[in-house]
Amino acid sequence: MRSWLLPGEQMIVVSRPHARVLFGSALAVILLPTVLGLVSAWFSRARWSSGAEPWRVPVWVALLILAGVLILLYPVRRYLQWLSTKIILTSRRIVVRQGILSRKHRDVPLSSLRALDARQRLLQRISHSGNITLVSGMNETIIVREVPEVMAFKSLVLDAIAELPHSVLDSVGINETELNGSEWVSQQVGLSQSGQSSRHHHGQEQHGHPRN
Numbered sequence: 001m002r003s004w005l006l007p008g009e010q011m012i013v014v015s016r017p018h019a020r021v022l023f024g025s026a027l028a029v030i031l032l033p034t035v036l037g038l039v040s041a042w043f044s045r046a047r048w049s050s051g052a053e054p055w056r057v058p059v060w061v062a063l064l065i066l067a068g069v070l071i072l073l074y075p076v077r078r079y080l081q082w083l084s085t086k087i088i089l090t091s092r093r094i095v096v097r098q099g100i101l102s103r104k105h106r107d108v109p110l111s112s113l114r115a116l117d118a119r120q121r122l123l124q125r126i127s128h129s130g131n132i133t134l135v136s137g138m139n140e141t142i143i144v145r146e147v148p149e150v151m152a153f154k155s156l157v158l159d160a161i162a163e164l165p166h167s168v169l170d171s172v173g174i175n176e177t178e179l180n181g182s183e184w185v186s187q188q189v190g191l192s193q194s195g196q197s198s199r200h201h202h203g204q205e206q207h208g209h210p211r212n
Contacts, residue, residue: 006092012156013089017146018129022082025075036067087147091160094134096144110161112137118147118154132157 005011040060048056080100088095096106115135124130130150134142147153 005090008091009093010091011088012091012160013087013153015087015148015153017082017085017087018124018127018148019082020123020127020129021146022079025078028075029071032067032071036063039063087144087153089153089156089160091163094144094157096142106142108134108136108142110157111164113157113161114139116154116157118150120150124150 043056043060081098084098084100084103086095086097088097091110093110094108098104113134114137115133117133118130119133120130124146128149128151129146132144132147132150132154134144136142
């Protein structure tokens, strides 16, 4: 798995979406056999007319097939989607991998991030999960959903950005003061906007003195 890492790139976090996304699938796995058992009990006790009696077994087999298809279409499919989804943070980028047969990759270089936002709904707060919104340099917005321990993940992303080589940070207009400022996260201010504001203020200090 680590063969795709760039030279000098290190793995920080490898995770999957929070397991709470499987709650509906787990509920379906419990309810479907329960309903099937109730229907089976009714079939065994129901009185069928002589004309309908030959259909008892075919109908029962059809119900079994239907239950199996429903389990495959929802719980199993959802579980495989969850199992094949990985949220990866390295020292250079955030990677989201999805799919088993046809894989979908999303790579977001940390040096291209302009905004980072973590949001939690009520149930997500209970499970400490949440959604991460990433805005890249091309104004592309990517939402990574159901990230476990989302606040800790956000902190790790900021730490990884702060550890980027200064040559990379300088090339995108990010200075160390901006990375260490907590207002960037709490107020959701873009990195590029902060960098431009800092450089503009510095320019005013140099050229703002009136000439005699």
